[in-house]
Amino acid sequence: MNPFEYHRATDAADALHSIGGVDGARFIAGGTNLLDLMKEGVARPARLVDITHLPLREVRVTESGGLHVGALVRNADLAWHPEVQRRYPLLSEALLAGASPQLRNMATVGGNLLQRTRCYYFYDIATPCNKRAPGSGCPAIEGLNRIHAILGTSEQCVAVHPSDMCVALAALEAVVHVQGPQGERSIAMADFHRLPGDAPERDTTLAADELVTAIELPTQPFARHSCYLKLRDRRSYAFALVSAACALDIAQGRIRSARIALGGVAHKPWRRPGAEALLAGQLPAVAAFEAAAAVLVEGARALEHNGFKIELARRTVVRALMQAAGMEAAA
Structure with missing residues (x-):
């Protein structure tokens, strides 16, 4: 692990001041992803700005009837929060499907939004990777690609986003609140993460000197009919081969x-x-x-080892929609 400076921020202004002007500076909270990347030599930040003492742990109902969730709320706390379980059970299911209880007790909402791909070429610093070293190549395209993307890929990258929480937030049309040197702004969940294009090293539309402060869930009519279905190689602590977050508003049948x-x-x-x-x-x-499932996966492109994902995605969506509609008992 490389030497780095450490600073514990006292407030948002201090955090933004401490991150600005230092090439490679990173915010750290739970550290469940960043510390792994540092140990493997994938991330080599010159400075870590600890934001764990910022007042960003509030979960409250908004004036519009939605839910405000601070960026430092732990994944476990959010999954079991009464308002989330009552009004957004889809989010609770997705959170509980992710990682392990120990990691959920440490991981934060903001960190979950920003976690990086688990592509093995990205983690192996002995191999090329456009996400880690732009312009070096993407060996996954011709290599071992069973876990890789079938939609939205480019010639630069075929990695997948690993989060369960973010899939539910996308379906629930959450909004991400961020703060930077130019002030505060809100980013629709649909616009927060990027497709790789020609810049796969950029996972999100967040600027390097911006801090995620909260997510906001709008009022939704989907509490009674939703389902998060995750298919993986093993039931315990594994990332999704395919997952589906489905929510329906059903009235009069x-x-x-x-x-x-x-x-x-x-x-x-x-x-x-x-x-x-x-x-x-x-x-x-x-x-x-x-x-609906056929339209969702239209244009999917299989690599040598992941063609099974196309049919698996279709079936996952159908099964999740059936469970959401109450047509089939949850497995």
Whole structure:
């Protein structure tokens, strides 16, 4: 691990001042991802700015009826929070599907938003990786790519975003609040993470000197009919091969609106509003769910070892929608 400076921030202004002007400076909170990257030599920050003492642990109902969640709220605390379980059970399910209890007790909401891919080439500093060293190449494209992306890829990168929480937040259309030298701004969850394009080293639209302060969940009619379904190689502590966050607003037996997000298939949580629009006004039925799933994965591109993900994604969406609609008992 490389030598680095350490500073414990006393407030947001101090944190922003301490991160600015230092090339490679990073914020640290729970450290569940960043410390791993530092131990492996993937991340080599010149300075760590500890933000754990900032007042960003509040969970409260907003004036508009949504939910405000501070960036330092622990994943475990959020998953078991009464307001989350009552009003956003999809988020609670996704959080509890991620990592292990020990990690959830340390990991923060802000850190979860910013966690980096688990692509083995990214973690292996002996191999090229455009995400780690832009311009060096992407060996996953021709190499071992079973866990890699089938949607939104580029010739520069085929890595997937690893978060479970972010898939649920995408379906729930959360908003990320950030603070930087120029003031505060809000970023829709759909715009927070990036597809790789020609700059795969950039995971998000966040500037290097901006601090995530909170996420906000809008009022949603999906509490009664939602499901987070995660398929993985083993049940305990494994990242998703494919996951689906599905939520339905059903009234008088018909679907009024739907939200669907896929995880484990792209560089960011994957949504297509056109797939969701197909379900509006429909009776909950397998045929309707299959049509929406087909649109969601349209244009998927298989690599040598991950072609199974295309059909797996379709089936995962259908199964999750069935469970959300109450057509099948949760497995």
